[in-house]
Amino acid sequence: MKLVTEKTQTEFSRVAVSQSNLMGMLLARDHYSIKHFNHNIKKNGLPENAHRFRIFVSEAAHFSIQKSASILGLGEQSVVKIKTDRSFKMNSILLEDAIQKEIENGNIPIAVVATAGTTDFGNIDPLTNISAIAKKYNMWFHVDAAYGCALLLTEKYRHLIKGIEDADSVTVDYHKSFFQPVSSSGFLVKDRNYFALITHYADYLNPKDHDENEIPNQVNKSIQTTRRFDALKLWFTLRIIGKKGLGNYIERIIYTAREAANLLENDSHFELLNRSDISALVFRYSANPFKTFDLSRINTYIKSQLYKNGNALVAGTKVNGQFYLKFTILNPLTTVEDIKSILITIKKLGNEYIEVN
Numbered sequence: 001m002k003l004v005t006e007k008t009q010t011e012f013s014r015v016a017v018s019q020s021n022l023m024g025m026l027l028a029r030d031h032y033s034i035k036h037f038n039h040n041i042k043k044n045g046l047p048e049n050a051h052r053f054r055i056f057v058s059e060a061a062h063f064s065i066q067k068s069a070s071i072l073g074l075g076e077q078s079v080v081k082i083k084t085d086r087s088f089k090m091n092s093i094l095l096e097d098a099i100q101k102e103i104e105n106g107n108i109p110i111a112v113v114a115t116a117g118t119t120d121f122g123n124i125d126p127l128t129n130i131s132a133i134a135k136k137y138n139m140w141f142h143v144d145a146a147y148g149c150a151l152l153l154t155e156k157y158r159h160l161i162k163g164i165e166d167a168d169s170v171t172v173d174y175h176k177s178f179f180q181p182v183s184s185s186g187f188l189v190k191d192r193n194y195f196a197l198i199t200h201y202a203d204y205l206n207p208k209d210h211d212e213n214e215i216p217n218q219v220n221k222s223i224q225t226t227r228r229f230d231a232l233k234l235w236f237t238l239r240i241i242g243k244k245g246l247g248n249y250i251e252r253i254i255y256t257a258r259e260a261a262n263l264l265e266n267d268s269h270f271e272l273l274n275r276s277d278i279s280a281l282v283f284r285y286s287a288n289p290f291k292t293f294d295l296s297r298i299n300t301y302i303k304s305q306l307y308k309n310g311n312a313l314v315a316g317t318k319v320n321g322q323f324y325l326k327f328t329i330l331n332p333l334t335t336v337e338d339i340k341s342i343l344i345t346i347k348k349l350g351n352e353y354i355e356v357n
C-alpha cells in the first residue's frame, strides 16, 4: 500500500484520528471473525469466543487502542502490551513470545498494532519485523502513523517507515505532521472491500445504487455520518505548498529536534531519555550534584512556572512513574536559538527551586 494510490484496491477515508484507530480495530475484529469463524459481527453481534480475541501493541502505543478495544466489546483485557527496547520501540522478539503465550492459553491473536511515531518519543516500531510476524500468525496488521506519516514526504527519511506498505490499515493524522489545523485525519486500507464490513445503506443518504454507480460517499467508509469538509484545507496545502515544500518543513523540524537533542545531551543540567526518529524529546532538568532532590517535583514546578510566567508552554509526560518535560517540535519556524533560550529559562527555574528548598 502506498499513500499515493497505485493499486486500485487501496482505499482512503477521511475521519477523526482516534476514530481511525477505532476503525482499524473494528475492521480487524470483523474481518478475523468472518474469515476464521464464518461469523458476521455486523449482523450477529460478537461471537462467543470474542472475549479471547487479543490485540498486541507496544507499551508506548497511543491509549486510543485500549479505548477502541473497550468500545468494540473486547474489553481492555484484550490488549496485550509488549515491552519496548531502550529506544522505546516495540521489541519484536517479545512480541512473538507474547503471541505464542496467548495461543497456549487458548486465546486468539487477531491483530498487531505498530506505532510509526510514538506520541511521547516520536519513535518507530520495527515495521518490517512486525509485519512478518503478523503474516506468520494470520493477524491483521495496523500501523498507527498518526505522527510518522509525514516521513513519506521526504526522500531523506522515508526509509524510516519502510514496511508500512504491508499494513492492512493505516492511521494518518494531518493535524499532527502535515501542518494542518485540527482536525484533519485519514484512514487507509489495503483492500477497499474491507469497508463493506462497516457499510450501512440509508435510502435518503447513500442508497445502494449509488455504490453500484461508483458515486463516492464518505459515509460508506467510516462510522461518522455528517462531518465538516476537513479535507479542503489539506487540499489547499497540497496544491499551494506541495509535497516538496512540506517535505522540507519535515526535514527542518527533524533537524531542529536533533540539534535540541545535542544541546540536552551536552549539558549536565539535563537528562535526555531518547533520540527521536522524528521530533519528540523527553527530558528533565536534573542538575543536582550534592543533594538528592525529587526530580519529578522540580520538573513539575518548572512546567507550571513556565506556564504562569507566560515564557513557554512546555509539555510533560510520565515515564516509569517519573515526571519529564517534553518538546514536540512541529513548527518549522522554531529555531535552535528558540530552543536554547527555553532551556536557559528552564535551567534558571530549576536552579531557583533548588536554592529555596
Ligand SMILES: *Cc1c(COP(=O)(O)O)cnc(C)c1O
Pocket (backbone or CB within 6 Å): 016, 017, 018, 019, 021, 062, 064, 115, 117, 118, 119, 144, 145, 146, 147, 173, 176
Ligand atoms: C495523537 C495521536 C493519536 C490520536 O490523535 P487525536 O488527533 O488526538 O485523535 C493516535 N496515535 C498517535 C500515535 C498519536 O500521536
